[in-house]
Amino acid sequence: MENNLPNRERLKIKRQPMPEQDPIIRAANFNEVNLGFSKEAALQEALRCLQCPKPTCIEGCPVNIKIPEFINLIVKEDFAGAVAKIKEDNSLPAVCGRVCPQEEQCEAKCILDKRFEAVSIGRLERFVADWERESGQFQVPEKAPETGRKIAIIGSGPSGLACATDLAIMGHDVTVFEALHEFGGVLVYGIPEFRLPKHILKVEIDNLKNLGVKFVKNFIAGRIATLNELFTEGFEAIFVGVGAGLPWFMNIPGENLNGVYSANEFLTRVNLMRAYDFPNWDTPIQIGKNVAVIGGGNTAMDAVRTAKRLGAKRAMIFYRRSEAEMPARIEEVHHAKEEGVEFHTLVSPIRYEGDENGWVKKAVSVRMELGEPDASGRRRPVLIPDSEFEMEIDQVVVAIGNGSNPIIGQTTPDLTLNSWGNIVVEESSGKTSKRGVFAGGDIVTGGATVILAMGAGRKAAKAIQKYLENNEW
């Protein structure tokens, strides 16, 4: 392919559309919505990159992937080289290419974004990662000679997996301990199949096993073994990546009625426990007809689109600000709309009412308007007086965020937590208040993103290496 195409020609190439399942069909199945670029589309899209001498996209990426370099390798049809380039900075490109909010990160910083459309960096990342998986041409990273030093990783979400990968490559004896019966954290129990097929994750985990990482499931660290006990068993350093936990509720009347779920419960039943295939799988889920999902983040979008797929007639988002303030990825909002999800913005429920058997049947809400910006910089929703209204619903999914996972904190008294229960760490290294213990991901930051969790895991891996070398805290 032509590599020294003048910019003028590059600018003429249109941003390549992502092939998708038809909205009407996909709203009734759990298969992946985005089908991925063809090779031709990827090559066209890659040509759009101007190969800026001072690329700003890299700054926009939380882990600073060398974006122009990997795109240039795509242009040269060296897909293996392109994946290898990405993997220098990101261990899970097939995942991040699908779920990162690129429009706020790398693509927002793309020079083309202002006058034209940004290069589809995320889709290109996904393309090469998929190419690697589908062609089976995985490059097994070169491993340093075995050091025999044991490291424990608590939690198998993106932070733990990333940390494990790097430490295994450094030659250490790494064990990942996971509380649930499948590995992947939110990637397996939270993010639905239609956005992130489980087999992709499975391949990533198999690769890690091939690298020599040991995986132990059903291991609730803190309860079955405290961190001190793990040290006694010979682990020299521990990385804690236990993620967010404890879903928040609004504490309004009626939230414990039947038919009211946290998003975590709703999504876990469907994803981890396969309730969509009940009774072939044992775990049931209530099939709502009129479903209100409270919140405007990715979790809310995943829940509402799941409700639609399970058969809801009306799948609705209730969000207390306007669409512009929604934290969800634009693509998810767009997909949800195409699938027929209703958006009720500037609406906040104040109570739920139930029938005589304790099932939710009505949401009473108030309308809001936007006031002054708050601490987050987003305009604060302000109640409109006398705006109460009712809506018939038979299911509610509360998706307003999570607190922190309590078990490690409860069972490790010398670990410093902040007032929200998040583990306090030294930014640059992930070092906690407890010698030999590192932490990263949502348990440190509160609910954030896959790429930030992954980045934190890698940072900690570097710091662990240093700690093993100099034994300094």
Add this chain to the structure above:
Amino acid sequence: MPLNKIVKTELLGPEVKLFEITAPRIAKKRKAGQFIILRVDDHGERIPLTIADADAEKGTITVIVQGLGATSKRFLQKEAGDIVWDLAGPLGKPTHIEKRGLVIAVSGGVGTAVAMPIAAASKKAGNTVYSIIGARTKELVILEKEMTERTDKIFITTDDGSYGRKGLVTDQLKSLLDDGIIPDELVAIGPLPMMRAVSELTRSYNIPTVVSLNSIMIDGTGMCGGCRATVDGKTVFVCVDGPEFDGHKVDFAELGRRQKAYLEQEKQSMEAFSHQCRLEVKAKKLKIETA
């Protein structure tokens, strides 16, 4: 020995079975009042079960299962030598045990399996422990021998009078209270209506009353909130804040409704399960016939 291997089973009553399973780490760590979450097979749901007993040396734990839904009935078909797919624990806060004086443990149905380790630990801590076991009928009275060995005095009631005193556990408790036998603490574990009735009774006597709540759970680590209940007007997550709470403060009516959330689906699973069983029987017959 492989993890999660069933080493022993014992039928304690109709549809009530004891399983001793290898789980060395849990056996070593668990304390009275804690539970595990288990998946019987690949498609199984995650079911919480209280650890009734454990043998740290042998590396085994004991759970007692009542065949209610399709999952638990499938579990009952397992025998020694079988493996359970997943087993995680110990979960929940351990029972707070201290020397108080007289402790009465009231239990109904498989609740006796939960009450037993608590009664035993209370006894060990220097308390005098009485046990009241209730059941619908004689063959549903479980763990009588074990409970007798671990406590100072045991009372049995059956609804139909086929064994022990005829009546409910609350009738027996009322008699004791009337006789001036007022415990310093009471532990009530069993079906919700029973725990509720016992808590109502002890409220007027101001007897501190602990109940163990069995809400529907998934992860058991505080991640899903499916297990929530209202205690003292506040929402709690039973798996991490409990499972034991002050019986005088629990909203039993709400918990009762929440426990029934999946009744319809359970019927469906049961139908699928019986269908499967019928097919298996047919297949067996066919095999015999063709052989």
